[in-house]
Amino acid sequence: xxxxxxxxxxxxxxxxxxxxxxxxxxxxxxxxxxxxxxxxxxxxxxxxxxxxxxxxxxxxxxxxxxxxxxxxxxxxxxxxxxxxxxxxxxxxxxxxxxxxxxxxxxxxxxxxxxxxxxxxxxxxxxxxxxxxxxxxxxxxxxxxxxxxxxxxxxxxxxxx
Numbered sequence: 001x002x003x004x005x006x007x008x009x010x011x012x013x014x015x016x017x018x019x020x021x022x023x024x025x026x027x028x029x030x031x032x033x034x035x036x037x038x039x040x041x042x043x044x045x046x047x048x049x050x051x052x053x054x055x056x057x058x059x060x061x062x063x064x065x066x067x068x069x070x071x072x073x074x075x076x077x078x079x080x081x082x083x084x085x086x087x088x089x090x091x092x093x094x095x096x097x098x099x100x101x102x103x104x105x106x107x108x109x110x111x112x113x114x115x116x117x118x119x120x121x122x123x124x125x126x127x128x129x130x131x132x133x134x135x136x137x138x139x140x141x142x143x144x145x146x147x148x149x150x151x152x153x154x155x156x157x158x159x160x
Contacts, residue, residue, distance in 0.1 A: 002033070051146045052138050059106045061090075062113050064121070065099035065131040076100055079126045088116040099131070110134070 003023050016034070020027040037043035052061075066083070070076050076094055080101055084092040091104040103121075107113035117130055138146055 002037070049142050049144045051141075053146070058108065060109055060113055061135040062105045062107070063133045063135065064101075064103040064105055064117065065133075066101040066103060066121070067098075067128040067130075068100040069126050069128055070100075071126060079124060083121065083124060086116070086120055088113065088120075 014022070016030045017027050019025075020030045023030065034043065068076055068079055071078060080092055080094060083089060083101065083103065088105045088107055089103055090106055093102045094100065095102050105113060105116065107116060113132070113134075117132060121127060121130060140146060
């Protein structure tokens with residue numbers, strides 16, 4: 001994997017000068033590589049990892065398993081792309097197993113997610129069934145352990 005990408009994926013907030021120093025490159029070379037990654041569509045954006053218990057966004061998040069009937073000559077792609085365009089959908093993945101799509105969705109409350117599923121998602125041609133799970137608490141997000149104990153999360157407390 002590209003060394004600049006490896007640093008980005010490590011999750012540290014580094015400026016280009018710091019990245020260049022770590023990689024033993026010139027800062028201009030790092031900037032050129034970042035520009036190339038953006039232009040070819042590899043680097044799509046930057047995202048902070050937030051602890052949902054520390055922010056008061058009031059949103060409810062759900063995981064939705066979706067079974068599909070594949071389209072002739074298109075498989076699942078067109079249906080998945082259509083579903084991914086809904087505002088409530090944060091992420092959409094093609095899966096193997098008992099269901100075909102895994103959707104991460106958000107809404108203002110349980111009712112708005114239920115409405116999204118029953119009125120929008122279930123009415124998409126090719127959707128056979130859905131199973132919805134509501135997220136109650138997040139313990140780890142994008143490789144970052146979220147805890148309030150003040151530790152880095154590497155070791156669990158041990159009692160004698």
